[in-house]
Amino acid sequence: MAVQPDRRGGEREGGFYQELRGDLLRHAEYQFRLAHTSDKKKVSERDLLTRQLDRADPAARHKIERRLEGPVFPSVLGYLWNWFHELSDARASGGMGPCCITYQDIAAWSRLSGHKPSPWDVAVLRDLDRLWMSIIPNxxxxxxxxxxxxxxxxxxxxxxxxxxxxxxxx
Structure with missing residues (x-):
């Protein structure tokens, strides 16, 4: 079994953490796709579902709410989801669109915020960013x-x- 660092920089057995990482990435991909808008649509899937939610009967409302939630969110990794959004909200943009989050960005954010991500945390943050970059920029x-x-x-x-x-x- 692969060994993975935990939040404090120590090592843990990888199976459990790899499963959580996979759950987080599945949840993130679903949420990123809900948020994505194309030039053709001009509105995100989340916006369309939210509009439907306002007009739906109770049975349809439940189905729409489940679609908005998507795959199970691993709450134990909620800190990484929040950290990713902090980093993403401050992401640079160049002439070719949004830039990826770099190690320098993470290091600066860590110094300014006081958060101390482990190497495993940084790897997951980079995974989330690669996923975001593959979906969100049109x-x-x-x-x-x-x-x-x-x-x-x-x-x-x-x-x-x-x-x-x-x-x-x-």
């Missing part, structure tokens, strides 16, 4: 870099976009 928006089918930045298409942009300015 892949169809022109501010996102073009990618190839394997997810790599398409440098040929990006170069073409830059050349067209520079052509606009003479």
């Amino acid at each position: 892949p169809e928006a022109t501010s996102n870099p073009p990618t190839t089918d394997d997810g790599e930045i398409d440098s040929v298409e990006l170069r073409g976009r830059l050349e067209r942009a520079f052509d606009l300015f003479g």
Whole structure:
């Protein structure tokens, strides 16, 4: 069984913590997808469900509430969910959209907030951020870099976009 660090930086058996990590990531993915809006929709799935909730009869209301909740949230990792949102709320944005949360961001946040994440906590925060970055930034928006089918930045298409942009300015 793999050994994982616990909140205090010590080591714990990995199975239990890996299961909690998986539960948190499943919950996060569901919540991120509910929050996602596309250029076409202009409204998130969560907003649509919330509007339906206001008009629903009791039976339908219960189903909508369950859809809004999604997968089980591992409350013991609630501190990581809160930490991720603190970090995400302060995330930088560049010319290509939101930036990922870096180790430097986590270190600065830790110094300023007084939180002391363990290496395992940092790994989970980075997992949450990678998941967020794969869902929330709109892949169809022109501010996102073009990618190839394997997810790599398409440098040929990006170069073409830059050349067209520079052509606009003479």
